[in-house]
Amino acid sequence: MLLQGGAFSACNLAIIENRRLPGWICNAAPSGRLGRAHSSRVMSVATGEQMSKPHAPTHQPSLANRLRLGSLADDGLSYKEKFIVRCYEVGINKTATVETIANLLQEIGCNHAQSVGFSTDGFATTLSMRQLHLIWVTARMHIEIYKYPAWSDVIEIETWCQSEGRIGTRRDWILKNYANGEVIGRATSKWVMMNQDTRRLQKVTDDVRDEVLFYCPKELRLAFPEKNNASLKKIAKLDEAAAYSRAGLVPRRSDLDMNQHVNNVAYIGWVLESMPQEIIDSHELQTITLDYKRECQHDDIVDSLTSPESAMTESVSELQGSNGSPTSANSENDCLQFLHLLRLSSDGSEINRCRTEWRKKPAKR
Incomplete structure (x- = not known):
């Protein structure tokens, strides 16, 4: 963080x-x-x-x-x-x-x-x-x-x-x-x-x-x-019966910041470690929301859990005003949602709660 x-x-x-x-x-x-x-x-x-x-x-x-x-x-x-x-x-x-x-x-x-x-x-x-x-x-x-x-x-x-x-x-x-x-x-x-x-x-x-x-x-x-934009949406806690998991993730020395805890960007990589490969191959990350529950230290061992989100959510309306507008619009059939949980392997304490949305990959550039 x-x-x-x-x-x-x-x-x-x-x-x-x-x-x-x-x-x-x-x-x-x-x-x-x-x-x-x-x-x-x-x-x-x-x-x-x-x-x-x-x-x-x-x-x-x-x-x-x-x-x-x-x-x-x-x-x-x-x-x-x-x-x-x-x-x-x-x-x-x-x-x-x-x-x-x-x-x-x-x-x-x-x-x-x-x-x-x-x-x-x-x-x-x-x-x-x-x-x-x-x-x-x-x-x-x-x-x-x-x-x-x-x-x-x-x-x-x-x-x-x-x-x-x-x-x-x-x-x-x-x-x-x-x-x-x-x-x-x-x-x-x-x-x-x-x-x-x-x-x-x-x-x-x-x-x-x-x-x-x-x-x-x-x-x-x-x-x-x-x-009601997606940045305000509450993230539900993933239950124990996760569809996908990756256990035993260990912080590298390079993951630590000058305040001696894991940099917030490292959590994104841990979240993606438990994503199914077939989704990684066919989709790209469109939206990610992370709630940081506790700091992670260099000697912690982390488990990454992932499951598809049960309910589809309404797409975010187009941006209004001087900031511009989104450049990509996808149908609900092309968008997949997942819930994620990062926890300590030792006692199951929640480290990070996350939600992601994925869209079909565009043609290669």
Whole structure:
């Protein structure tokens, strides 16, 4: 479980820790117009007056920031970045795997947090969180892929965060084909705070919420604005009599993140391990929803269970508004649904509950 957050420069961290609202956003942008627009707004919030001169940065942007194909939006409340699909990120169909998509969502989330100045030592932790030894962990992830990008395709991803009140925060994403602007996917996630020492969940404090809200859209913006959309659907627990199973899965060292628990993307691979091969051969993953129930440690042994979902669900209505529209429409006869359960082999404790939808594979590209 890993935060979609990221790192900061030293000057950014110093400003936050002095409790001064940052006016150095221009550091993370390729053009000074982003920094100027944001800094004037920040100064107004901080002092109630229009400052004649924004805070001057004390450090130049890092080499990584200069080379990334990403920047904050003009209002500073969302972040866009372009990615090239590499050969090692595709599967047998020469299209990106779902793990690749999930990793890119995580990467841009980290880069977004870095661009606004959150800490490198705990994945987008704020000053208050670091003082209380708090970290973000994934509670729920929902990804819909309408068209998988192929090797060498360029995709543009936009991401933004919002508060979930005392519960935590959420992060949303829109994925587009950069060549033609086609929406090829959407995703949303929920995050909760955990005490790094006790490993117990904790409510978001007023200080933390205020620090995070500063970088959130002032009006609610959702990647899935439709009523009763699939991202909201409750996942039923799979019973013991699963149709398919794969026992004895062990976390690799490379599955662990800097918070010493299994990265959330690794759970996707474990879920797919118990999918029947005939479905993998004939279908591709269209939608995946994961509810993270507990963290998994390096010495845990995991069982993966899968069964077809008993009832067909209504297809999600077309996306309305400025975010675009899904590019793929399938009949119910072409779509298959499955329920999944990841549990500890030792005592059967539930680690992750998952639901997937699969569509017929398109003709090879």
